[in-house]
Amino acid sequence: MIEIGNKIDTNFLIKKVKDGQEIEQPFSALLDRPTIVSVYMKNNTGSCDKQTASLAEYASWFAERGYQLIALSKDTCGSHKKYADKQGISFSLLSDPEHAFAKATDSMVEKKMYGKVYEAPSRSAFVIDADGTILAVIEKVNTKAHAEELKELVESL
Numbered sequence: 001m002i003e004i005g006n007k008i009d010t011n012f013l014i015k016k017v018k019d020g021q022e023i024e025q026p027f028s029a030l031l032d033r034p035t036i037v038s039v040y041m042k043n044n045t046g047s048c049d050k051q052t053a054s055l056a057e058y059a060s061w062f063a064e065r066g067y068q069l070i071a072l073s074k075d076t077c078g079s080h081k082k083y084a085d086k087q088g089i090s091f092s093l094l095s096d097p098e099h100a101f102a103k104a105t106d107s108m109v110e111k112k113m114y115g116k117v118y119e120a121p122s123r124s125a126f127v128i129d130a131d132g133t134i135l136a137v138i139e140k141v142n143t144k145a146h147a148e149e150l151k152e153l154v155e156s157l
Contacts, residue, residue, distance in 0.1 A: 002105045007132040012100035022077040035068040038125045043083040051143040058147035
């Protein structure tokens with residue numbers, strides 16, 4: 001996992017959905033202010049729904065404090081569009097099927113499911129400054145109270 005104070009390589013392409021539109025751009029283009037990136041696994045799954053719903057409830061709180069809020073998973077932009085409508089999500093959802101963000105933040109981990117071992121992004125959150133510097137990290141997200149843990153983190157910065 002990348003350490004606080006280090007910069008990530010932001011020159012990878014990412015697809016985002018914002019206000020129902022799909023846009024592909026370098027990740028660096030998203031960093032116009034301090035940004036919170038919350039990594040989740042898959043749309044329409046129990047824990048992930050709790051995680052994103054928590055963020056949606058407090059999205060305006062983060063915006064009022066100058067933070068951009070982003071949630072990222074491997075889901076397609078088409079899936080994200082439907083998911084944003086269903087969940088009432090007003091912040092950006094990023095599609096990262098190649099795990100470029102997890103590779104940039106050194107947050108790929110070994111997981112096990114049904115006896116199979118595989119590599120996947122950790123369910124984590126990052127506060128990133130506009131220049132790509134990592135300001136804070138939550139290595140293991142509390143899906144039920146994710147926004148609350150992020151609020152505490154932001155207030156401590």
